[in-house]
Amino acid sequence: MRIDIENLHVAYAGRTVVAGAHLIAAEGEITGLVGPNGSGKSTLLRTVYRHLKPSAGRVLLAGTDIRRMAPVESARHIAALPQERGSDFELTVREVVAMGRTPYKRAFAGEDAQDRDTVAGALADVGMEDHAGRRFTALSGGERQRVLLARAFAQNPDVLVLDEPTNHLDVRHQVELLALLRAQRRTTLVSLHDLNAAASACDRLHVLHAGAVIASGPPREVLTPDLMAEAFGVRAAVVEHPLTGDPLIAFDHRAPAGAEPTTECHR
Numbered sequence: 001m002r003i004d005i006e007n008l009h010v011a012y013a014g015r016t017v018v019a020g021a022h023l024i025a026a027e028g029e030i031t032g033l034v035g036p037n038g039s040g041k042s043t044l045l046r047t048v049y050r051h052l053k054p055s056a057g058r059v060l061l062a063g064t065d066i067r068r069m070a071p072v073e074s075a076r077h078i079a080a081l082p083q084e085r086g087s088d089f090e091l092t093v094r095e096v097v098a099m100g101r102t103p104y105k106r107a108f109a110g111e112d113a114q115d116r117d118t119v120a121g122a123l124a125d126v127g128m129e130d131h132a133g134r135r136f137t138a139l140s141g142g143e144r145q146r147v148l149l150a151r152a153f154a155q156n157p158d159v160l161v162l163d164e165p166t167n168h169l170d171v172r173h174q175v176e177l178l179a180l181l182r183a184q185r186r187t188t189l190v191s192l193h194d195l196n197a198a199a200s201a202c203d204r205l206h207v208l209h210a211g212a213v214i215a216s217g218p219p220r221e222v223l224t225p226d227l228m229a230e231a232f233g234v235r236a237a238v239v240e241h242p243l244t245g246d247p248l249i250a251f252d253h254r255a256p257a258g259a260e261p262t263t264e265c266h267r
């Protein structure tokens, strides 16, 4: 199922932070949202998983405005990993993941074999099957992250909305997660700060700046040195990754865009 975001405006207490965003997350593709801090990525994603209501514009799921769907109906199709990573669940890891099955259950209905298989599969997908009986609150940040991802997978959604899913993950778990998302071929809308991860994992990127989409397209077309300067205010060269051929962004960590480049090596 595809997602169309049309002329989306979102405000907090009257202050508009997403202003006329348009984008498409195509069926079965990984669509990346990148942009500087405060550019509106989380806010846009929150409207897609219905945590926030747009002040104008629409989010369409396979052509239907999600606000016209019952919450349980949209929850069967759209699962989210929000940036608010609840740490207050007095539940086991397995119980947290089983919450992903809620949209499929009648009130007070117990688990069936399909629920148990789905939960076990989701825990295995994120490599947390050996932690099923542990208390969620006793996990590290990265482990919690993987459990909450498993909860989203257990929802068996058509569309995954992931806000900074690689936060807290060590590099191997980042690589595994992005490979898993690619293998699943679900419609995935994901915000990422790591532009090199975005360049290799995403089919298309949208760059948000001050609440508007300022560039869209395949990573190779979008992630240019000019864009790095315009959107992020940094100097960067874009080269070919020697192992994968993906665009590889080499940042100048010594000076922001506009500053005199330094070539001396200070030790």
Ligand SMILES: Nc1ncnc2c1ncn2[C@@H]1O[C@H](COP(=O)(O)OP(=O)(O)OP(=O)(O)O)[C@@H](O)[C@H]1O
Pocket: 012, 017, 035, 036, 037, 038, 039, 040, 041, 042, 043, 044
């Ligand atoms: N709950 C809130 N109440 C009021 N303002 C908010 C709230 N959440 C975010 N904002 C403001 O909205 C703007 C966009 O924030 P948002 O979190 O969507 O940006 P972001 O691109 O996800 O940023 P980051 O990269 O730092 O996570 C910011 O100016 C932020 O301060």
